Amino acid sequence: MERLERFWLTLWDSINSAKRLKLVLAAVVLWLLLAAILGMYWSVEPERFDVAVQARQQTQTEVPVTGAYTTATLIHMIDTLLDKPGGYLSNDVAPPGLWLDNVPAWEFGVLVQVRDMSRALRKSFSRSQSQSTEDPALAKAEPMLHFDHRNWILPSTESEYRKALKHLRNYQLRLSDVDQPDAQFYARADNLRDWLGDVSTRLGSLSQRLSASVGQRRINTDLAGDSAGRQATAAGDELEIKTPWMQIDNVFYEARGTAWALIHVLEAIEHDFGDSLDKKNARASVRQIIRELEATQSTIWSPMILNGTEFGFLSNHSLVMASYISRANAAIIDLRDLLSQG
Structure with a gap:
């Protein structure tokens, strides 16, 4: 071991500083x-x-x-x-x-x-x-x-x-x-409906964050339905919402990961909750949600996530993703209504 160390030290010393830097x-x-x-x-x-x-x-x-x-x-x-x-x-x-x-x-x-x-x-x-x-x-x-x-x-x-x-x-x-x-x-319709409520909330938030890639002016609805005194001070004001430029691709890929997971979970739900879905004539609704989410997994041909304006020269990948997520969320809301019926 000592001989090997001396050999490398000798070799290194024999190389001049310019070659060392290279x-x-x-x-x-x-x-x-x-x-x-x-x-x-x-x-x-x-x-x-x-x-x-x-x-x-x-x-x-x-x-x-x-x-x-x-x-x-x-x-x-x-x-x-x-x-x-x-x-x-x-x-x-x-x-x-x-x-x-x-x-x-x-x-x-x-x-x-x-x-x-x-x-x-x-x-x-x-x-x-x-x-x-x-x-x-x-x-x-x-x-x-x-x-x-x-x-x-x-x-x-x-x-x-x-x-x-x-x-x-x-x-x-x-x-x-x-x-x-x-x-x-317990593969009951009410259990499935509760979980779908959480999914709908997640997708609604993602849709808003994706849409904010180009900046949005929104009406503040934080206190909508609250008492008139507090509502007058907040609700109805306009807010400027815009996703930071460095976070646009992060939100996009978070949505892709969410959709990837939901596709598989909904496919499993179709197996485990098959009887409950058939009783409510809701199996087709589950398949339609899966179809909407599958569109989010298409190949991204651009080397980066583009952030063009709504009708501008460049495409906006976040807005396209938001449209798919919103359609899936709307279908989930309809499915929850269908499951709640007798």
């Missing part, structure tokens, strides 16, 4: 090039997956029980966040992950839907009524998925999400075991 610069350029190539590879969004195949593989049964599709889809989405190329990037503190912002925004969109579904599983889908006992595994998994998504150490975000995966798999195992009736999944 070697250092060449090494830096090579490292930057490799980091850029790796960053582009990590920036490729995950492909769609078949929820039915995932349910059969995870439960190792040809005919999964009710609830297995939704649970398997939730588990696979978390796996995708953690194990896709580059792994989980939102908490990276070193290049090239530190330089990337589109994929972390995509991850956050998926994560929000994962959190909403885990909460729905805990409070509604796994309980027969409001006074029933919640599933212990789901009660542990949900708060772990709400852990800070940017924490990188002590504990890391990935470690907390993997702990949540263990509890979700425990629930899935008991749900698929007919000899353990303590794990249940």
Whole structure:
């Protein structure tokens, strides 16, 4: 070892300062090039997956029980966040992950839907009524998925999400075991309607943020319907809303991640809530929502997210995305009304 060290020291001393500088610069350029190539590879969004195949593989049964599709889809989405190329990037503190912002925004969109579904599983889908006992595994998994998504150490975000995966798999195992009736999944129309309410709220917010890419003048409706005294001081005033230029692509990719997650969850819902949807003649409505969301996953041919004006020379990708999200949200509102009917 000492001879090897002396050899390299002797070799380095024999190189003059000009050549040393060139070697250092060449090494830096090579490292930057490799980091850029790796960053582009990590920036490729995950492909769609078949929820039915995932349910059969995870439960190792040809005919999964009710609830297995939704649970398997939730588990696979978390796996995708953690194990896709580059792994989980939102908490990276070193290049090239530190330089990337589109994929972390995509991850956050998926994560929000994962959190909403885990909460729905805990409070509604796994309980027969409001006074029933919640599933212990789901009660542990949900708060772990709400852990800070940017924490990188002590504990890391990935470690907390993997702990949540263990509890979700425990629930899935008991749900698929007919000899353990303590794990249940109640595929009722009222449970589905409650979860769709959360989805509608998320999509409405995303639509507004996407539309604000070009700037909007809106009427302040924060206190609409409140007492006349307070309403007169706030409601009716005009507000100027505009997404910061550096955040436009982040909001766009968050919407793509949200839509990607919802497509799969709704496909799983169609399997698990099939009977309830058929009774309400609502299956076609679910498929239409999926169709609207699929349009958000089209290939982006531009090297960057363009931000042209509404009818300007350049396109505005955010406004196009907002139109798809708004149409999906309108269909969800109609579906909730349909599910509420007797």
